Amino acid sequence: MKPPSEKSAGRRKSRPSFEPLQPHEIELADFFVRMAGILGVPRSVAEIYALLYVSSGPLDFDHIQGRLGISKGSVSQGLKFLRDHEMVLSVKEKGARRERWQPTPSLAASLVALLRSQVLPALEQAQPGLQRVLADAQQRGAQPEVIERLSRLNRWNSRALELAPLLLPPPGA
Amino acid sequence: MKPPSEKSAGRRKSRPSFEPLQPHEIELADFFVRMAGILGVPRSVAEIYALLYVSSGPLDFDHIQGRLGISKGSVSQGLKFLRDHEMVLSVKEKGARRERWQPTPSLAASLVALLRSQVLPALEQAQPGLQRVLADAQQRGAQPEVIERLSRLNRWNSRALELAPLLLPPPGA
DNA sequence: GCCTAGGTTCAAAATTTATTGAAACATCAG
DNA sequence: CTGATGTTTCAATAAATTTTGAACCTAGGC
Incomplete structure (x- = not known):
């Protein structure tokens, strides 16, 4: 156990004391x-x-x-x-x-990795749910307008998932 | 516990009750x-x-x-x-x-507008500051490595600002 | 093994951000 | 103009996020 107070007893590493940001x-x-x-x-x-x-x-x-x-x-x-x-x-x-x-070295690559890590999981996780929502709407005979919207959303999601590995190759690629 | 739903209680005009989300x-x-x-x-x-x-x-x-x-x-x-x-x-x-x-109608356009409104102001506001940071570094004879990084950041910022109106045309365009 | 510099963890505290609801405002019909 | 309806504002409150710091690991030198 170390006593919390270390004023200036014995050999103390001088607290380096760093400059604040310029x-x-x-x-x-x-x-x-x-x-x-x-x-x-x-x-x-x-x-x-x-x-x-x-x-x-x-x-x-x-x-x-x-x-x-x-x-x-x-x-x-x-x-x-x-x-x-x-x-x-x-x-x-x-x-x-x-x-x-x-x-x-590359800030661009860094940003891409960051985005990737945020967006991809959301897209992946959403995939089945979105499909279910669309199926649901079709089954209940929802308005064509709504069906169309939900279809487009599904298509986007799929395409984004397909494209993702190409545009944003993972570390190992 | 849910608040009492008055689905069956007469159709009174005073308090339309809405279904929770399905x-x-x-x-x-x-x-x-x-x-x-x-x-x-x-x-x-x-x-x-x-x-x-x-x-x-x-x-x-x-x-x-x-x-x-x-x-x-x-x-x-x-x-x-x-x-x-x-x-x-x-x-x-x-x-x-x-x-x-x-x-x-277009979710894509909506997203673009949203991004635009968030990123553009930041880029614009940063422009003079970034230039100042670079100038500062050059004047103080900072390491070439640092100068290079800051230059690249400046170039990016400029190019992003130039490209922005083309890729993300504002409402009136 | 033991010690300790170097770093991590995580619950509590500080801070930031979102939501609420009552009061203020606006607009229209009569 | 007046009153009712529909919407906005914003201070207070609630919720979510970030930061802190002390306890806790871990690897390497002795």
Whole structure:
């Protein structure tokens, strides 16, 4: 057990103390935050990405936390999100224990992966339900107008699912 | 427990009672709700759209409220949103005071309008800021890698703004 | 094994966003 | 003009989401 107060007893690693974001960094972060907002990506995630994006080399966990002034938990979760969506890469130097992070080369690819992960599951999951809705309407002799709408929706869904792997090839392709 | 349904209690004009959504309607609503969620559109808005989408004719305010079981305020705001994004049309019958609503013919066009309204303003607003960030980086002699990233971001932004009016023509075009 | 730097988890707290409903407003018929 | 109907507004409330931080893992050096 560690006593919580570690003022200046014995050998203390000097708290690195990171600079807050500079104006130009804030500007870029704002841009990413707004764009991310459209897709429902949390502010902290966008900020982490923005910071890596304007930084010259890969940054480690503590730098990210320090410069953004957010909690460990947020950094961890944010990096997990970015990792899961293939938006960042870790560079592990040999002999070093920490991981250091940088944005993946192509922002375009990153966005595509993100969209893919959001839209595809929804389309897949909806497929059977939509078919059922259409069948239901036909069976009940709904208005032709409604049948037509529901048919179109089904066709779209199918085509989107067919096209998806071509336009947005998954990691392994 | 459901509120007492007075289906059988005489047809009185004072309190028209509406049926809750049927299973097939719920299914479609769920689909729209999920899709809308990706773009941050509230549940109630998606539900309204879904209801209009499966309904044979245009529906009036009270029908929408009654069948979805949501508040007047939500219906009003939801319809405003859908109107603003050109996703619904009102059909005013002559001599009638109420407006009746139906989805616009093309769902595709509706989605495009929606995206347009979300993304374009962000791109426009970001333009000067992004240029400033790049200029800043160049002036401070940032790493070529960073300069390159920021340049690409600027080019993208510009091109997106140029292309936008072509791909997503505004109402008047 | 033991220790600890490095990172994750997750319940609680903070924040943001959506919904409600009563009051205000608007429009039309009489 | 007046009253009734139909709709909007918006402050209060409810619901959903994000952030925090302390407890908890995990791998690697000793």
